[in-house]
Amino acid sequence: MAEEKLASFLKDGKDWARMKTNLPGVFILKLPSYKNNPPRLAVEINPPDKLGNPKKKRGLILRSSQELEEFSKIFQIEKLSSLLKTIDKVNPQTKSEIGEEVFEV
Numbered sequence: 206m207a208e209e210k211l212a213s214f215l216k217d218g219k220d221w222a223r224m225k226t227n228l229p230g231v232f233i234l235k236l237p238s239y240k241n242n243p244p245r246l247a248v249e250i251n252p253p254d255k256l257g258n259p260k261k262k263r264g265l266i267l268r269s270s271q272e273l274e275e276f277s278k279i280f281q282i283e284k285l286s287s288l289l290k291t292i293d294k295v296n297p298q299t300k301s302e303i304g305e306e307v308f309e310v
Contacts, residue, residue: 211233211246214233214235214246215235215244215245215246218235219235220235220236220237220244221234221235221236221237222234222235223235223249223259225257229253229257230250230251230252230253230259230264231248231249231250232248232249232251232259232264233246233247233248233249234246234247234248234249234266236266236268245268247266247267247268248266248267248273249263249264249265249266249267250264250265250267251263251264251265252264
């Protein structure tokens with residue numbers, strides 16, 4: 206059943222179409238044909254908003270289980286977290302981090 210649904214999405218979905226899954230932040234993405242490669246599906250990891258829609262325009266694209274394993278190894282590097290925390294301190298805050306004023310009616 207899942208394979209049939211994915212095969213249908215691959216065949217009939219529009220290029221760059223995004224399909225929600227029941228896993229928060231995990232989407233199926235239809236990649237267009239490129240050079241000699243036919244269209245194919247990939248997984249997009251993209252933090253969801255409160256409605257389950259992706260927060261970012263484009264997330265991390267995984268084209269195979271091998272890529273997932275490669276990225277998993279990188280995410281396990283302890284110094285990566287430390288590096289990002291240092292970058293958080295150096296970068297200016299964004300509007301979403303500061304919190305925008307909301308007009309109450």
